[in-house]
Amino acid sequence: MNTNSHKKELPKHIAIIMDGNGRWANERGLKRTVGHEEGAKTVREITKHCNSIGVKYLTLYAFSTENWSRPKLEIEFLMKLLEKYLKSELNIYLDNNVRFKAIGDISRFSKSLQEMIKKSEKATKNATGLTQVLALNYGSQDEILRAIKKLNEQHLEVTKQNFEKCLDTAGIPDVDLLIRTSGEVRLSNYLLWQNAYAEMFFVNTYWPEFTTNELDDIISDYQNRERRFGGI
Numbered sequence: 001m002n003t004n005s006h007k008k009e010l011p012k013h014i015a016i017i018m019d020g021n022g023r024w025a026n027e028r029g030l031k032r033t034v035g036h037e038e039g040a041k042t043v044r045e046i047t048k049h050c051n052s053i054g055v056k057y058l059t060l061y062a063f064s065t066e067n068w069s070r071p072k073l074e075i076e077f078l079m080k081l082l083e084k085y086l087k088s089e090l091n092i093y094l095d096n097n098v099r100f101k102a103i104g105d106i107s108r109f110s111k112s113l114q115e116m117i118k119k120s121e122k123a124t125k126n127a128t129g130l131t132q133v134l135a136l137n138y139g140s141q142d143e144i145l146r147a148i149k150k151l152n153e154q155h156l157e158v159t160k161q162n163f164e165k166c167l168d169t170a171g172i173p174d175v176d177l178l179i180r181t182s183g184e185v186r187l188s189n190y191l192l193w194q195n196a197y198a199e200m201f202f203v204n205t206y207w208p209e210f211t212t213n214e215l216d217d218i219i220s221d222y223q224n225r226e227r228r229f230g231g232i
Contacts, residue, residue: 009222009223010053010054010219011176011177011199011222012055012056012057012176013055013058013059013172013174013175013176013177014055014059014175014176014177014178014179015059015060015175015177015178015179015191015194015198016046016058016059016060016178016180016181017061017178017180017181017184017188017190018039018043018061018181018207018210019180019181019206020035020181020183020205020206020207020208021035021036021038021207021208022035022036023035023182023206024039024206025038032074033074035206035208036081037081038208039207039208040081040085041208042207042208042209042210043060043085044092045212046058046210047130047132048092049212050130050215051096051097051129051130053219055130056130056173057130057133057173058130058131058132058133059103059133059134059135059169059175059191060132060133060134061135061188062082062134062135062136062138063078063082063135063136063138064135064137064190065104065105065138065139065142066188066189068108068137079110082113083112083113086100086117086120087116089120090119090120090123090124093120093127093132094127096129096130097127097128097130098124098129098130098131098132099124099126099127099128099129099130099131100120100121100123100132101121101131101172102117102133102134102135103134103135103136103138103143103168104135104137104139104142104143105137105146106137109137117136131172133169135190138168139189140187140189140190140192140193141189141192143167143168143193144167144192144193147166147167147168148163150166151163151166154166164193169191169194174194174195174196174197174198175191175195175198176222177198177199177201177218178191178195178200179202179203179215179218180200180201180202180203181203181205181207181210182203182204182205183202183204184202185202197227197229197230199222199225199227201218201221
């Protein structure tokens with residue numbers, strides 16, 4: 001994909017539902033945890049690529065409010081993997097001018113994981129390249145209810161502008177391009193408000209196999225779509 005088209009009509013905000021880690025592992029006779037480890041490598045590659053081509057926001061669905069219903073050992077592994085990922089990525093964020101932000105209700109996580117999340121946000125807050133947003137213990141319905149509570153607590157008039165200021169994504173533009181991997185075709189309670197006019201792509205590739213080339217192809221397709229936002 002040529003760099004001129006990247007610069008011309010690049011989506012400002014890409015959101016990805018990273019699906020298929022477990023199935024990728026199962027089909028290879030591997031433990032589901034191996035799929036999650038491979039998926040973390042894909043996160044790094046896609047983040048670096050988005051930053052290099054000039055995307056401003058990349059929001060990744062890392063752990064949903066519904067994921068707590070998974071087996072206890074898998075949840076424990078995911079928590080450890082997330083903490084390990086953030087520790088190893090911090091220097092990569094800093095070296096690549098990437099800002100890190102978490103959305104979701106992180107209060108349910110361990111103290112050490114909460115501290116690592118806050119440390120990563122603080123250390124990268126002045127970065128001016130890509131903002132990588134990880135949705136952690138995130139569910140859009142939960143986010144919307146929390147935003148309504150904030151509106152009430154702050155005695156704010158119910159307007160679109162005030163409501164958006166109370167969302168976890170305050171200050172982040174709406175999603176331009178949504179991608180879901182692994183062949184599933186649903187939003188799964190992800191950024192329901194922010195995806196109002198997103199262009200959506202559902203691909204069969206499992207997340208551990210998702211490549212920068214496939215992302216470039218999707219961006220090319222996105223650039224050829226006409227976005228009318230409800231107009232003619």
